[in-house]
Amino acid sequence: MITSRLLVYWFSLLVSSAAFAQDDLPVDDDSQTLPDLPVDPLIEFAAPLEITPVGEESLAAMDKINTGAVPSDEKFFTLASDQLRSVLDDAMAALVCIRVNGASGSGVIVDKSGLILTAAHVVGEPGSELEIVLLDGTELKGEALGVDTRTDAGMARIVDVGEYPTVSLGDYDDLEPGDWAFALGHSGGWDEDRGSVVRLGRIVRKQETTVQSDCVLIGGDSGGPLFDLAGRLIGINSRVGMNIEFSMHVPVSEFIIHDKEFRLGTAMSDEGIPPFFGAAVESVDAEDEAPSGLRLTKISDSGSAKRSGLAVGDIVTHADGVQLTDKASLKTALDRRVAGERMQIKYYRAATDDEEEINEEIWVRLAGRK
Amino acid sequence: MRNWIILGGTAICVMAGSLSAVEILPSEERTNGRTTVLSMKSPSESASASTLSLHTERNPFALATVVADGLAVTKASELEGKVNVYGQNDRRKKLVVEVVAVDDANDLALLKFSGQELTPVVWKSDLDEAFPIGSVVSGSTPRIGRMRIGLRSAESRAVKNRGATMGITATQKMIDLSEEDVEKEGAKQRAVGIDVKQLIPEGPAAEAGLKEGDLITMINDAPTLTMEALSKVMGETAPGDELVLQVTRGEEQLEIKMIAASPSDTMDKFNRNQQMSGRTSRRKSGFSMVMQSDLPLPPEAMGGPVFTLDGSAVGVLIAHADRVTTYAIPSDVVQASVSKMLAEMGDK
Structure with a gap:
């Protein structure tokens, strides 16, 4: 949780009324003749985010606990604590620590393929390389997907293929102030001896894009999950006030609403961020083995080309299924995407003494123009 | 941070104006709100019967847990440099106290007290089996009997000494x-x-x-x-x-x-998590074993007992380490420490 950023988030909540920026992108006349954008396969690697209905038994227990009344004696807490402990192990198993650039936050796995919900300020920009630490200390490679800096919602995924423990999603509409909840996180970073840290609290206030609880949080808890007592995810830890009982979370509904954009790696903010290919190109005609297309003559350190491993001399032949003929054709293709999304690129690399010729299709995560 | 709170307040006003019904849980009904904590009846009774507060020059600085007739334990490092220390029970009747032994490995001191009758706590043992993570705990504020609510929140463990610093x-x-x-x-x-x-x-x-x-x-x-x-x-x-x-x-x-x-007086001033934690215990490391909770209690509440919902004691509060962390020495370690301190006294 970084103070200067907290200010920005909070302030942007005030002025934010814009819909997702991609809706407002100008439509180029030429685009009428372009084929449909190819679908990034990552969109299907995990099932769409959905609310999980609560079982009868949990529902009955929750009804007894979340009556809205002030507990009259400690018997209430026996009930609440029994219910909490019955779901705690499963909730903890899906908690992860996220390390990036020497800082550490938390996140929670919501699909067995390794899809993670976290806070935008934990993962930074789409495509950032992450280290994901499971509860038992297993360190895995991760990648930031979409972020929404208006709400501080962020998505990430575990790149290493595996089957991971998950939690189910709660129904934000059903949540009411006074409901009991618990928060998890790797407070101050992952700690082998201590494990993760659980905090008890109540929902204090519910708004469309932010939910307040009185679970106490600290640095390192950012991106960690807030659960209802049925063990369903209802929010993601985002920011705190100086008063220890003032904690803000991103409602789970934000992730469900923008699931597709997050999945595609979109950076959602008040301003749409145009993508930056990050290479100087020249048109080339087909010659011997080499196809026609755009040859990369220079590659910028911070652009999409560098990030995806393209090299000077490579000839990019297609972007999102469209044959590239000149700079304008590449620009037209880029204009249909925003930073954070992946673009389908086909490129050719001539054979060398050691390496065979490459002629393949890859998905390139688009960097933002800084 | 302070600026942010002000901005936050402004924001709430604006939002409230634009939404028809903004429902906020009243502060007295929050987890540790004035009304909610009144539900902790058994822990409050046990605290009143088995806790004394320690004072110097009219200022309360710690609590102490009664472990036997006329004997209590407290957080040893809080006694350093304190003179003319006296005790009070829950009705603010004065007690005479005297430090008779110290166990530095657990930062516990054994006190003899006289002047008022107090009841020893009833210990609950075998905590990992009988009192797993996620169980509700309660501890007294410096106003004996006014309780706070929390969870046993993480694995019990040793907390290594942080050593010292030159700054x-x-x-x-x-x-x-x-x-x-x-x-x-x-x-x-x-x-x-x-x-x-x-x-x-x-x-x-x-x-x-x-x-x-x-x-x-x-x-x-x-x-x-x-x-x-x-x-x-x-x-x-x-x-x-x-x-x-x-x-x-x-x-x-x-x-x-x-x-x-102590790192508390040097490094912690530059540690972000400490900066956002308000007042914390000066000695927050160097314990042979701690049970962790999220009890929001000030440094002056350390030394008091941690209770289960039925009012039995699971430990003695030893450090408010940061805004989410309050350590207690678990019951079995406290009992072993008391026996050891009593044996040492006998030897003398």
Whole structure:
């Protein structure tokens, strides 16, 4: 949780009324003749985010606990604590620590393929390389997907293929102030001896894009999950006030609403961020083995080309299924995407003494123009 | 941080104006709100029967847990430097107290008290089986019987001593070796001392006259040329110990003496998580075993008992470490510590 950023988030909540920026992108006349954008396969690697209905038994227990009344004696807490402990192990198993650039936050796995919900300020920009630490200390490679800096919602995924423990999603509409909840996180970073840290609290206030609880949080808890007592995810830890009982979370509904954009790696903010290919190109005609297309003559350190491993001399032949003929054709293709999304690129690399010729299709995560 | 709260307040006003119904849980009904905590009836009764508060010059500074007739334990390090210490029960009747033994490995002190009758706590043992993580705990505020609610929140464990600090930031100074030496030592460079980069204002080093750019070569007669050697020395030093430094300043060789400080008084001032935690216990490390909770209790509540919902005691509060962390020494460790302290008293 970084103070200067907290200010920005909070302030942007005030002025934010814009819909997702991609809706407002100008439509180029030429685009009428372009084929449909190819679908990034990552969109299907995990099932769409959905609310999980609560079982009868949990529902009955929750009804007894979340009556809205002030507990009259400690018997209430026996009930609440029994219910909490019955779901705690499963909730903890899906908690992860996220390390990036020497800082550490938390996140929670919501699909067995390794899809993670976290806070935008934990993962930074789409495509950032992450280290994901499971509860038992297993360190895995991760990648930031979409972020929404208006709400501080962020998505990430575990790149290493595996089957991971998950939690189910709660129904934000059903949540009411006074409901009991618990928060998890790797407070101050992952700690082998201590494990993760659980905090008890109540929902204090519910708004469309932010939910307040009185679970106490600290640095390192950012991106960690807030659960209802049925063990369903209802929010993601985002920011705190100086008063220890003032904690803000991103409602789970934000992730469900923008699931597709997050999945595609979109950076959602008040301003749409145009993508930056990050290479100087020249048109080339087909010659011997080499196809026609755009040859990369220079590659910028911070652009999409560098990030995806393209090299000077490579000839990019297609972007999102469209044959590239000149700079304008590449620009037209880029204009249909925003930073954070992946673009389908086909490129050719001539054979060398050691390496065979490459002629393949890859998905390139688009960097933002800084 | 303060600015953010002000901004937050503004935001709430604006939002409230634009939404028809903004429902906020009243503060007295929150987890540790005035009304909610009244539900902790059994823990409150047990606290009133088995807790005394410790005072010096009319200021309460700790609680103590009654462990046997006329005997209580408290947080030992809170007694340091306190004079004319007396106790009070829940009705503010005065008690005479005397420290009779100290167990530094757990920061516990054994007190004899007289003047009022108090009931020993009833211990609950075998906590990992009988009282797993996620169980509700309750502890008293410095106003005995006014309770707070929390969870046993993480694995029990030892918390290693953080050692002591001089209040400096530093790097090790390396020099390039001659070709001959490279062959002899198998390395291209050699560490020649600790290069002082920054002095924490009012820290021990600043007070003792150490300066930026000084090169520390020895501490307490042991060569200290690398950061590794430095952290070893400081890890073995306790706050309050004297350090004698050999220092190179330009052409001069100096001997500088200082009293090592607690990391709580130096490093923590620059730690973000500590900055957002308000007041925390001065000694928050160096315990053989702790049970962790999220009880929001101030440093003055340490030494008091931690209760289960039925009013039995699972430990003695030992440190409010940060805004989400309050440690207690678990019941079995407290009981063993008390037996050990009693045996030592018997030997004397």
